Amino acid sequence: MRGLKGKTAVVTGGAQGLGKAIAQRLSEEGCQVWILDLRQDVEETANGIRQATGYPVYFAQTDIGQENQIEQAFRRVAEVSGSVDILINNAARFIFKGIEATAQEWKEILDVNIVGTSLVTQHCVPLMKKAGGGAIVNLSSVSGFIGQSSFATYNATKFAIRGLTKCWAIDLNEFKIRVNSVCPGYIRTEAFENSCIQLGIDPEEENARISQLHILGRQGTAEEVSGVVAFVASDDASFMTGEDLMVDGGYLAK
Numbered sequence: 001m002r003g004l005k006g007k008t009a010v011v012t013g014g015a016q017g018l019g020k021a022i023a024q025r026l027s028e029e030g031c032q033v034w035i036l037d038l039r040q041d042v043e044e045t046a047n048g049i050r051q052a053t054g055y056p057v058y059f060a061q062t063d064i065g066q067e068n069q070i071e072q073a074f075r076r077v078a079e080v081s082g083s084v085d086i087l088i089n090n091a092a093r094f095i096f097k098g099i100e101a102t103a104q105e106w107k108e109i110l111d112v113n114i115v116g117t118s119l120v121t122q123h124c125v126p127l128m129k130k131a132g133g134g135a136i137v138n139l140s141s142v143s144g145f146i147g148q149s150s151f152a153t154y155n156a157t158k159f160a161i162r163g164l165t166k167c168w169a170i171d172l173n174e175f176k177i178r179v180n181s182v183c184p185g186y187i188r189t190e191a192f193e194n195s196c197i198q199l200g201i202d203p204e205e206e207n208a209r210i211s212q213l214h215i216l217g218r219q220g221t222a223e224e225v226s227g228v229v230a231f232v233a234s235d236d237a238s239f240m241t242g243e244d245l246m247v248d249g250g251y252l253a254k
């Protein structure tokens with residue numbers, strides 16, 4: 001893809017799942033990648049990708065729900081890399097609650113998915129200005145378009161991500177920063193297995209049910225999303241901003 005080689009990219013939530021696949025793909029394209037994740041094995045993931053691709057992969061163990069940790073992470077990014085060209089806002093909490101959601105549950109999911117994502121972006125923008133522009137890709141979802149039973153807490157945040165995308169596309173255009181969202185259907189990552197545990201359902205039965213919701217008749221893979229994210233971040237998507245790109249196996253088309 002055009003314009004990725006030699007760029008500096010920050011990926012939040014890149015220790016596993018979609019974020020890990022995105023970090024890997026951007027590294028394969030020749031980016032210098034920073035992974036920000038609260039998981040302890042973030043170092044292992046970064047080392048594994050670096051060994052596989054031969055390009056620099058750094059990490060900062062960061063809880064994006066904590067502003068002081070975000071500040072600290074971007075101070076390190078600035079010291080080591082100087083500027084940032086690409087930001088992938090991928091980290092998210094998965095709290096599935098309906099009308100019964102407590103104030104604490106709302107706070108927990110909003111603190112990460114909305115406030116955390118916004119503060120990461122706020123701290124990253126000065127480094128993008130230093131680079132003379134850049135691209136931000138926010139992970140929304142089919143859950144950012146539709147209602148799903150007992151998913152109010154999660155879906156509200158994925159709708160909001162699309163709102164942030166459109167507002168930031170307007171506000172950051174003067175700095176030559178494009179902002180888009182990528183909206184996957186169901187992708188079989190660790191989050192899927194964890195969600196089944198949280199909802200008390202069998203993963204294989206749920207996989208069979210969910211697969212039928214997609215025209216392609218299956219869940220997607222992380223690699224089927226990471227390529228699209230890399231495209232949106234690349235110069236091949238230079239006329240795209242404020243856009244939501246579906247990668248949903250036809251989920252919303254049914």
Ligand SMILES: NC(=O)c1ccc[n+]([C@@H]2O[C@H](COP(=O)([O-])OP(=O)(O)OC[C@H]3O[C@@H](n4cnc5c(N)ncnc54)[C@H](O)[C@@H]3O)[C@@H](O)[C@H]2O)c1
Nearest residue numbers: 013016017018037038063064091092139141186187189191
């Ligand atoms: N898997 C799917 O079916 C699916 C579908 C549509 C959209 N998405 C979106 O894709 C993104 C990634 O999902 P996934 O399936 O890879 O999830 P995942 O749970 O497998 O991975 C999420 C990563 O984010 C990290 N993270 C969570 N909270 C964090 C915090 N406070 N600070 C820093 N890191 C944090 C986790 O440690 C983990 O490494 C999310 O934004 C999700 O909403 C996923």
